[in-house]
């Protein structure tokens with residue numbers, strides 16, 4: 001068995017410590033997000049480089065089990081170890097010659113959410129919960145439903161009525177109960193909160209359980225095993241992915257394993273729903289909820305994040321940036337990555353790509369930068385978006 005250096009959890013807002021075996025979903029003092037803590041000083045004496053981190057004794061994300069909480073049983077569907085595509089041909093044409101695309105569509109259920117749900121459902125299995133719950137605009141619900149099927153845990157997914165067609169059917173295919181709630185993601189979240197009340201055992205809402213961030217950290221470890229980028233460009237809704245990158249790089253730094261400075265983190269949102277971009281531009285520490293979120297990219301149609309302060313800190317501390325792109329830019333990005341690269345990306349992945357083009361045009365990302373754009377999911381579920389735009 002690999003060693004785990006896991007020590008417990010600490011609140012990302014108030015710093016309160018929570019013991020490792022706790023079933024707490026969020027901070028008992030302030031309801032802030034719990035983050036896993038490791039004995040990095042001890043581990044630092046035993047690892048020499050990033051590849052030696054990948055000795056966790058399992059496939060995919062479990063190669064990094066030393067930097068994940070230990071689970072009695074790992075619930076796995078083959079998540080992680082997705083390709084880092086050499087996209088330098090395309091990069092030259094947009095003025096960013098050192099471009100790579102981390103293609104997360106290769107995960108189970110077709111999105112990066114699989115990494116987080118593999119870890120979160122493994123924890124739920126250890127805790128022995130009788131049912132798992134999540135509010136979701138699509139990919140998180142699909143991933144939770146699939147991993148719960150693998151773990152044989154009953155599952156309830158609350159989706160807003162504006163969720164792309166097919167999501168409810170696929171969740172049910174995995175055996176989940178699906179509740180369709182009129183409105184947007186916060187409405188689905190409210191319906192779920194009203195149902196479970198104060199008993200949040202089994203709830204894996206964004207930043208209301210500690211393990212989804214841990215599973216997603218492995219994206220950074222995989223990238224860093226192959227190249228050391230100057231920038232990582234990421235589409236951002238709830239923001240677990242950005243916090244995961246920031247936490248992963250902080251851990252690599254504490255372990256003395258960074259070969260170059262930590263990459264700058266660029267957050268991309270849609271112009272129709274850009275609370276974090278607005279807050280970052282105004283130099284604020286917190287983001288105000290976006291009043292009427294509207295974008296074709298349903299995965300980032302998220303008016304507010306519970307971890308807004310952490311996300312803004314991650315952008316700031318990494319020397320990063322934030323950019324908003326239009327729906328037209330997003331759909332152009334989908335078509336361009338198809339035509340010029342052979343990739344059918346999600347609208348969210350296309351938003352990140354469009355965001356990179358914008359940041360490069362504005363001079364924020366220099367032509368000599370080595371850049372990783374993360375395509376968070378595949379495009380096939382969103383084929384309907386392209387029809388009105390066929391040329």
Ligand SMILES: [Zn+2]
Nearest residue numbers: 011014027030
């Ligand atoms: Zn707290």
